[in-house]
Amino acid sequence: MAYLIGLDAVVEIVQHSPMQNLSGFIGLVAFTGIFYGVFALFREQACIAVCPYGRLQGVLLVKESIVVAYDWLRGEPRNKIKKGIEETEKKGDCIDCKLCVHVCPTGIDIRNGTQLECVNCTACMDACDDVMIKVNRPKGLIRYASFNSIKEGKEKLFTPRIAGYTVVLTALIGLLSFFVFTRADIETTVLKVPGTLYSRTDDGQITNLYNIEFVNKTFEDISIDLKIEEPVGASLMKVGGQPLLVPSEGILKSTFMVKIPEDQLTVMRTKVQFSVFKGEERIESMSARFIGPIVKKQTP
Ligand code: SF4
Ligand code: SF4
Numbered sequence: 001m002a003y004l005i006g007l008d009a010v011v012e013i014v015q016h017s018p019m020q021n022l023s024g025f026i027g028l029v030a031f032t033g034i035f036y037g038v039f040a041l042f043r044e045q046a047c048i049a050v051c052p053y054g055r056l057q058g059v060l061l062v063k064e065s066i067v068v069a070y071d072w073l074r075g076e077p078r079n080k081i082k083k084g085i086e087e088t089e090k091k092g093d094c095i096d097c098k099l100c101v102h103v104c105p106t107g108i109d110i111r112n113g114t115q116l117e118c119v120n121c122t123a124c125m126d127a128c129d130d131v132m133i134k135v136n137r138p139k140g141l142i143r144y145a146s147f148n149s150i151k152e153g154k155e156k157l158f159t160p161r162i163a164g165y166t167v168v169l170t171a172l173i174g175l176l177s178f179f180v181f182t183r184a185d186i187e188t189t190v191l192k193v194p195g196t197l198y199s200r201t202d203d204g205q206i207t208n209l210y211n212i213e214f215v216n217k218t219f220e221d222i223s224i225d226l227k228i229e230e231p232v233g234a235s236l237m238k239v240g241g242q243p244l245l246v247p248s249e250g251i252l253k254s255t256f257m258v259k260i261p262e263d264q265l266t267v268m269r270t271k272v273q274f275s276v277f278k279g280e281e282r283i284e285s286m287s288a289r290f291i292g293p294i295v296k297k298q299t300p
Contacts, residue, residue, distance in 0.1 A: 205259045
């Protein structure tokens with residue numbers, strides 16, 4: 001719930017009776033029940049059958065991908081240890097104790113190869129390492145490795161696919177950084193009031209009505225000013241007299257009327273450029289279309 005509505009709002013809500021926030025309370029109880037059911041009963045089925053993440057990972061895997069893998073060259077043929085019996089022939093390091101299978105939360109046998117059900121929890125790695133210590137063999141029979149590195153004996157880390165992913169990741173980080181650092185404190189959306197065209201005033205001006213929404217992305221209330229930059233003769237009038245104070249992390253919705261003298265309109269749709277100011281600083285600019293009457297072309 002804190003993820004959806006913010007921690008402050010949750011702290012505020014839990015200090016009141018559930019009856020005052022009945023829908024939120026019911027939602028929370030329902031989600032708690034669902035998550036209890038998932039953890040207590042549904043368990044690994046959520047990873048195997050519901051979660052799309054594992055399926056997506058499977059699509060991206062190649063033989064160079066580093067995954068939790070069983071070293072079949074070292075482990076096979078499996079060799080059950082029997083107390084008091086000396087080994088005469090060289091066998092693999094896996095003693096077939098099946099501990100790796102017992103600890104696996106999705107119930108798979110990693111010795112059969114990489115499987116879609118594996119959630120990379122590494123429980124089998126730890127269990128097998130403990131077994132290897134007890135039987136005096138090197139750890140890492142199940143370890144992070146790629147199929148090819150086990151087969152060829154050497155790990156190739158920088159493959160063409162890794163190079164491609166690096167380029168994509170770098171581009172995405174660059175894009176994210178650009179959006180974070182160029183983010184305006186206020187995000188403004190200007191839309192014409194639905195169902196309206198234009199009106200003509202007695203003094204020969206054409207007017208359009210706009211709904212304007214300001215979203216404050218900061219933790220402080222911000223007092224702003226809205227101005228028209230273009231066209232030069234246009235004027236702006238707020239419908240309703242409240243000051244433009246956008247609450248912290250909140251939204252302010254207002255309606256504005258834009259007036260342009262009819263003789264300045266040369267086309268039916270004129271671009272109007274708005275700017276939002278915080279004190280003297282221009283923090284955002286945006287444009288909208290101004291609808292006027294059909295302009296008749298003058299014949300020479
Ligand atoms: S835990 Fe290790 S030794 Fe035991 S069965 Fe699994 S791979 Fe073999
Ligand atoms: S990493 Fe976890 S899910 Fe994957 S095989 Fe090992 S124990 Fe099972």
